[in-house]
Amino acid sequence: MREVRLVPVAVVLALVAVGLVALVEKGVPGGAVALGPSPLNPMSYGTRVLYELARSRYATYIATDLEDLARVTGERCVYVLVSPERPVDRAGEILSKLTSGCSEVALLVADEGNESNSLLKAAGSSIYVAGNRVGVVSGGALSLYPNASITLGGREYRVALDLASEVLGGNPVGYVEGLAVVVNLNSTEPVYRSTGVIAAEEVLGRVRVLVIGDGSILLNQVLASNRTEYRDLALGIFDYLCGSSSNCTVVLDSVHYPVLSPLEALRAPLSPADYVYVTIALLAVLIHPATWLPPLLRWLDIAFGYLLRPPLGYATVSIASLYLAFALARSYPYRRDTPLPEQVEEELYVAADVRRAILSGVVKLGPRDFVNLYNIVDAVSVRVLGVRLSSREFPRVLGEYLGGDLAQRFWEMMNRYYRRATGASRRPLVVRWRRVVLGAIEVSEAVLNALGTSLEATYGAEYLLARGT
Secondary structure, three states: OOOOOOOOHHHHHHHHHHHHHHHHHHOOOOOOEEOOOOOOOOOOOOOHHHHHHHHOOOEEEEEOOHHHHHHOOEEEEEEEEEOOOOOOOOHHHHHHHHHHHEEEEEEEEEOOOOOOHHHHHHOOOOOEEOOOEEEEEEOOEEEOOOEEEEEEOOEEEEEEOOOOOOEEOOEEEEEEOOOEEEEOOOOOOEEEEOOOEEEEEEEEOOEEEEEEOOOHHHOHHHHOOOOHHHHHHHHHHHHHHHOOOOOEEEEEEOOOOOEEOHHHHOOOOOOHHHHHHHHHHHHHHHHOHHHHHHHHHHHHHHHHHHHHOOOHHHHHHHHHHHHHHHHHHHHOOOOOOOOOOOOOOOOOOOOOOHHHHHHOOOOOOOHHHHHHHHHHHHHHHHHHOOOOOOOOOHHHHHHHHHOHHHHHHHHHHHHHHHHHHHOOOOOOOOOOHHHHHHHHHHHHHHHHHHOOOOHHHHOOOHHHHOOOO
16 A cells, blocks of 8 residues: 655644735735615615626626726716715716716616705706605505605506605606605604605706615615515616616716724614624634734733743743653653564475475464465466456456456455455454465465466475564
8 A cells, every 4th residue: 555645744834824924914804894775785775686686787886986987988877876874975076987988877866865966966957855755645544655656668667665755856757656745854744745756857968867765675675575576676777777778887886885894883773684794794804814813923922921031931941841851752762672582493495395394284384374375476477467466357367267266266265365364354253374375375386387387396485484483
């Protein structure tokens, strides 16, 4: 059996150390969690699913800063802003970068607040989000979760809204179904309207604007649900804004949302599934070597400095010296003195009658003699047949001289007792080696005779001469 060389432990430890240092140098990957309706947020209130839907049909990108918009080009570009949680205070710069790289620009704003109105104003649109709440009277009670219909390109989409806002100005394309009731956030007096507009559009030269007064209909928890009408609406919006252009680019805004550390994100209101996601992100930060290795090295440096200062330094050096001496002493081989057995030499002459010496008991046969006999037959097999006695091809090749059954039985017998003689097998449990060796000599003599040689003619008793008792 070929010896397997194992990699030294020191080499493995050195490679581990190099890997840890490289990870520390690279730093902690992705240690922040995006919250709110950001396309980077895969949790319930994110818009990652919206990004995946857009990417299934169009070239889609996520803008994490305004410089990303400078690289956006295309025949038509759709900029998506869903319920921003930070002020859109650079709206003019956003429009300037989009119009400089795109032939036509479409703005999709889905917002129940009024943070996005600055973008609409910068585009010169008359549309704005009122920031109130629009509902319907159903069964004599006010419901702020009305059903609504939105018509885009001649196709009507019916969805249920969640605390939507009224959209004023522009050309209305979406209404709540039923008697509309508008409730201002700073007033408890409801205002009844014959129609409640929740979506409107407007075309301003190269810029098309579509505003929906509810961003919740585009969140992950809605688009990933079994309600297919929301997915149909999302895809219908992209198809409508891209038109017939095959070179349409969709950009989802991720600039106007908070990005927190996992520990800070745990303090935010989250669903159970969101807690699992944030906890995994926190664990990824904690187990990364860049988090714990530098403090550990600093602590070890302080600890060793403390141990090496007197008076602990004397004790530390003494204990280390004793341990080193003990380890070196154990590394040297040690063997107790034992008396050597008396060596008895036997001389057998090739010219003698080997068979008579064996039968008379002068020579005691054992497993070592069987191994010598096996090696002799193996050497002849290699020279004459071209295969080793241990090879599974041996019975087939020898069968051409003796017959298949005899060759198979001879091969099985020789290898079975060879494994027993060398300790490779424990079976058979009881072996009378004298009988086995004598029988093997007889059969081997017949096999070698069939191959044109013999034990006595070729080897004499050489396989018995170098043995001791």
